[in-house]
Amino acid sequence: MRTPITARTVETLLNAALGNQMAVARYEGLCVGDSMQTVTGVAVCYAPTVSILRQAIASRQNLIIAREHPFYLHGGPFYAYTSESLLREDPVIGVGPGNSDRDMYVVDGLAGDPVVTAKRKMILDAGLVIYRYGAAWDEDRPAAQSAALARALGFTVSPEQEGRRRRCVVCDVEAGMTIATLMTIARTQLKSGAARVVGNGGAMVRRPAVLAGESDPREALAEMLSDPLIDCVITGAGGISDEVDGSIAYFRDVLATGRRIVMLTVGYGPSHEPGVREMADALRMMLPDLNVNYVPSGDPSWIA
Amino acid sequence: MTVDRRQFAQAVGAIIGCAFAGAAFASTAMTAADLVERIKAKLLAEGTKWQPSYTDGFKVGDPATIVKGVAVTFEATLDVLQQAVARGFNFIICHEAVFWAGFDAPQILKGDPIRLAKEAFVREHGLVIWRLHDHMHRMQPEPVISSLLHELGWTPYYEKGGRRFDHIEVPEIQLGRLASHMQTKLGTANVVVVGDPGMPVRSVGVGIHILSTLLPVLHKSDVVIVGETSEYDSFEYVRDAVALGQKKGLIRISHERLEEWGVRYFAAWARPLIAPLPFAWLSTGDAFSIQAA
Numbered sequence: 272m273r274t275p276i277t278a279r280t281v282e283t284l285l286n287a288a289l290g291n292q293m294a295v296a297r298y299e300g301l302c303v304g305d306s307m308q309t310v311t312g313v314a315v316c317y318a319p320t321v322s323i324l325r326q327a328i329a330s331r332q333n334l335i336i337a338r339e340h341p342f343y344l345h346g347g348p349f350y351a352y353t354s355e356s357l358l359r360e361d362p363v364i365g366v367g368p369g370n371s372d373r374d375m376y377v378v379d380g381l382a383g384d385p386v387v388t389a390k391r392k393m394i395l396d397a398g399l400v401i402y403r404y405g406a407a408w409d410e411d412r413p414a415a416q417s418a419a420l421a422r423a424l425g426f427t428v429s430p431e432q433e434g435r436r437r438r439c440v441v442c443d444v445e446a447g448m449t450i451a452t453l454m455t456i457a458r459t460q461l462k463s464g465a466a467r468v469v470g471n472g473g474a475m476v477r478r479p480a481v482l483a484g485e486s487d488p489r490e491a492l493a494e495m496l497s498d499p500l501i502d503c504v505i506t507g508a509g510g511i512s513d514e515v516d517g518s519i520a521y522f523r524d525v526l527a528t529g530r531r532i533v534m535l536t537v538g539y540g541p542s543h544e545p546g547v548r549e550m551a552d553a554l555r556m557m558l559p560d561l562n563v564n565y566v567p568s569g570d571p572s573w574i575a
Numbered sequence: 576m577t578v579d580r581r582q583f584a585q586a587v588g589a590i591i592g593c594a595f596a597g598a599a600f601a602s603t604a605m606t607a608a609d610l611v612e613r614i615k616a617k618l619l620a621e622g623t624k625w626q627p628s629y630t631d632g633f634k635v636g637d638p639a640t641i642v643k644g645v646a647v648t649f650e651a652t653l654d655v656l657q658q659a660v661a662r663g664f665n666f667i668i669c670h671e672a673v674f675w676a677g678f679d680a681p682q683i684l685k686g687d688p689i690r691l692a693k694e695a696f697v698r699e700h701g702l703v704i705w706r707l708h709d710h711m712h713r714m715q716p717e718p719v720i721s722s723l724l725h726e727l728g729w730t731p732y733y734e735k736g737g738r739r740f741d742h743i744e745v746p747e748i749q750l751g752r753l754a755s756h757m758q759t760k761l762g763t764a765n766v767v768v769v770g771d772p773g774m775p776v777r778s779v780g781v782g783i784h785i786l787s788t789l790l791p792v793l794h795k796s797d798v799v800i801v802g803e804t805s806e807y808d809s810f811e812y813v814r815d816a817v818a819l820g821q822k823k824g825l826i827r828i829s830h831e832r833l834e835e836w837g838v839r840y841f842a843a844w845a846r847p848l849i850a851p852l853p854f855a856w857l858s859t860g861d862a863f864s865i866q867a868a
Contacts, residue, residue, distance in 0.1 A: 318811050321818035343786060343808040384790060386816045454866075465767045467863040489675050493687050507806075514803045515650055515830045519862050521675045524689050527653035536863075539806035571769045571814035572806070572827075574865050575754035 276560060278334050278400040279306040281313070285404065288557050289411045298344045299407055303391065304400030310334045313561050315551035317543050317568040319401050321390055326566060328397045334561075335401045336554065338408070338547055341394065342387050408550060414440050416483035416546030423460050423545035424453065424505065426481065439482040439495050447475045453505065453535055461541040464570040469509075469519060470526050470533035479503040483542045485510065486518040486534070496525060496532070504534040507542030541570050605852065607666050607703040608638035610645070613848040614707070622715045629678045631710055634669075635694070636703030642666045644853035647842035649835035651704050653693050655857050660700045663853060667704045668845070670711060670838045671830075679706070711841055718844070719837030720781050726836045727760050729779075741780040742795045750774040750798065750824045757800075761832045765863040769813040770798070770824025781833075786812060789825070798824040802833025829861045 282301065312332030316323050319337040327335055339345065381387050394401065409416065417440045418428045426442035450472050457463040478500045486492050486506040495501065510517025522534055544567055551565035611633075615625045634651075644664035648655045651669040659667055674690060676683045684690045697704065712719055720740050724733045732743050748756070751772030758766045780792035782801045786808045792799040793816065801809065804827055813825040835858060842856040 318807075318814075320811065321815045325818075339807055339811065343812050345805065345807050381790070385794075386812060386819060386821070389819050390815060465865075467765060467767075467865050469862050469864075472864055472866060490684060493684055493689065510803065514862065515671045516675060516677050518675075520650065520652065520672075521684075521689065523862055524653040524675075524693055527657065528689060528692050540810075571810050572767050573769075573772070574764070574767055575751055575758060575772075 274560070275309040276558075277307050278304065278310055278402070281310060281334060281558060281561070282306065282402060284557060285402075285407075285554075289404070289407050298340050299403050299405065302341050302401045302403050303394050305398070306400060308333060308398060308400055310400075310561055313554070313558065313563040314566045315547060315554055315563060316566045317540050317547045320568055321393070323566050323568060324390075324393060324397070324399060327399065330564075332562070332564065333397070333399050335399060337401060337403055338405045338543055338550075340403050341390065341401050342381060344381075404550070409438070413438055415549065416543055417481050419545035419549045420461075420483045420505070420542050421479075421481040424456055424481065425460075426479070437495075438484070438491065439480050441478065441480050441495075441498065441501060444477050444479065447477045450474055450476065450503075450533060450535060453503075457535070457537040457541070461537055461544060462567070462570055463537040463541040464573040465538055467536045468533060469522055469536070471531075472533070474503065474531070474533040476503040476533070479505050482506040483546055484508075484539060486522070486536075489518040489521040492518040492521060502532050504532070506534065506536055507539040508536050538570050538572060540568055544568065605642050606639050607633070607636070607642055607705065610642055610666065610849065611638070611705055614845055617845075617848060618710060618714065623710055623713050625710065628709045630672075630708040631706055634673045634679050634704045634706050635697050636701070638703065638705075640665065640701060640703045642703075642852055644855075645845075645849045646855055646857050647838065647845065648857045649831055649838045649859040652859060653696065655859055656693070656696060656700075656702060658857055659702070660696075662855060664855070665700065665702055667702060668842075669704060669706050670708055670834065670841075671706070673704055673706070707841070711837070714841070714844075718840040719834050722836035722840045723781070723833060727757065739780075741782075741792045742778055743780060744778050745776065747775050747777050750776050750826075753779075753798065754826055757826060757828065761828065763829065763832050763861040763863075764865045765829055765832070765861050767827040768824065769810050769827075770817055774822055774824055776824065784830075785809075793823055793825075797822060798826060800826045800828065800833075802828050802830040829863060831859050831861055835859060 310333060313334045313336060314323065314327045314332040315336045318339040319335045319341045414437060417438055421428045421440050421442050426444065428440050428442060432440045450468060453476065454466045457466045480495050480501045482504065485508050486504060487510045509519035514520065525532060548565045551563060555563040618625065642665065645666045645668065646659040646664040647668045650671040651667050651673045672679050674683050724730055729743060729745060732745050736743050749772065750768065750770050753776050754766045754768045758764055776797045778796040779798045779800055780796040782789035782792045782799045784801065784804055789799045789801060789809055809825060813823055816823045839856050846854060
């Protein structure tokens with residue numbers, strides 16, 4: 272018979288494994304639920320969607336470890352968003368000093384929102400506990416998400432690249448690959464519903480830079496493009512909130528200088544799914560006494 | 576007060592008719608600063624007082640430059656600047672940032688080869704770039720969103736509903752067909768949707784980029800239309816709303832396709848101030864395509 276393990280114990284184990292990085296990340300760690308509950312099973316996912324929570328409840332998995340926040344708080348590094356504020360009857364979800372206006376708007380807008388209210392009730396009624404591990408995971412393994420995405424696209428990533436302290440990985444495709452083929456792979460392997468192209472959709476790709484998440488900040492994209500042989504950027508999405516003020520606008524100017532390069536965006540969530548699957552594998556090793564399952568979130572978006 | 580159909584038709588017609596006009600009068604000496612003062616004066620006369628702004632003003636070039644021709648555009652991408660130079664224009668009026676960040680801070684990517692190339696192009700061709708963002712959004716009548724609605728054929732519904740951007744009642748249409756309608760009307764396939772394609776839509780609203788501006792619209796209307804927004808929060812919120820039984824949808828288009836219709840309207844508004852100098856509205860286009868060639 273296995274010894275009962277609480278969610279708090281899982282948190283302690285993960286903190287130890289990840290070097291306690293979550294202490295500096297905003298909206299990370301415990302988001303909602305009673306951390307003293309005994310864990311009956313673990314669901315690992317990109318986004319703890321209502322659909323995934325229902326699946327977890329049905330399969331008696333009461334601990335959700337997710338890359339994103341259950342209440343859409345992507346967040347920054349300054350504010351510790353704890354379950355305490357969510358458990359109040361009339362939650363006052365505040366923000367601390369130094370936060371961006373953007374996050375402040377989101378938080379204010381979500382207070383009392385019917386979707387948040389219903390989702391929180393579902394979580395608490397079912398006794399679910401939700402931890403978020405996004406920034407902590409990236410801090411510990413900076414290129415892991417991108418390397419996983421590259422592997423899912425069929426590229427070979429050298430271990431040397433995976434160990435570098437940067438978010439992207441650069442791959443070599445000696446035979447070349449068309450954008451059309453890459454889009455097909457994105458649709459079939461990543462279940463991407465809205466892959467999009469910036470630049471020449473007829474390009475042949477031989478040295479893609481793969482970057483899970485967003486291509487912002489533009490400075491990171493610029494640094495990546497300092498390798499003149501890179502002829503494609505494969506990423507999830509463009510800017511943090513507004514693409515004319517970010518890396519997409521910059522990339523358009525790169526194209527206008529005459530550089531032969533193209534960008535493929537596969538969707539923010541789909542770009543992270545392979546990494547979340549690999550994170551689930553790693554968590555399974557860290558938590559050998561628990562039933563740990565990867566649950567794909569799926570892409571909610573589509574193009575008419 | 577808003578842009579009505581007659582005003583819009585007149586404005587766009589003025590652009591089309593005048594795009595190549597005035598070349599014979601190009602010797603008229605007017606500096607970029609002079610033209611900006613004319614624009615500010617007309618704004619003031621119509622109720623928009625010039626105020627300090629982090630976004631609006633001269634971004635690149637010498638305001639004392641004699642204007643040879645004017646290009647009005649949504650965003651002064653390098654591609655647009657190249658088009659402007661090819662047509663002999665040296666004064667660019669843009670709505671968005673020149674160097675990829677809200678306030679065009681000089682330290683953004685300072686020394687970066689693309690920034691250096693863009694700066695060198697501007698210098699070599701003697702271009703002057705002036706940005707009008709906040710004041711364009713403050714113009715009366717409001718030109719940006721109302722021009723989008725005009726492009727979509729919804730001006731009558733917008734006016735009937737009291738000219739609110741957050742709730743416009745439209746003839747019932749399925750979400751998938753609504754997305755197709757937008758693709759056709761806006762001339763782009765880059766129309767990304769979250770929600771059930773078969774959902775009947777009876778009302779739409781427009782939000783601006785971030786989830787907090789989408790929530791009030793979603794609370795009132797079936798569908799929110801937004802020009803670029805983060806997928807990790809806006810998409811996820813709508814996905815959950817649908818899963819919880821709400822009949823909601825989100826349609827994301829590019830920032831360009833959301834706002835450049837309003838910039839085109841502004842171009843026509845400014846045309847009489849620019850005449851007889853050569854003048855054109857240059858579309859920035861949509862950065863994204865959805866199919867490989």
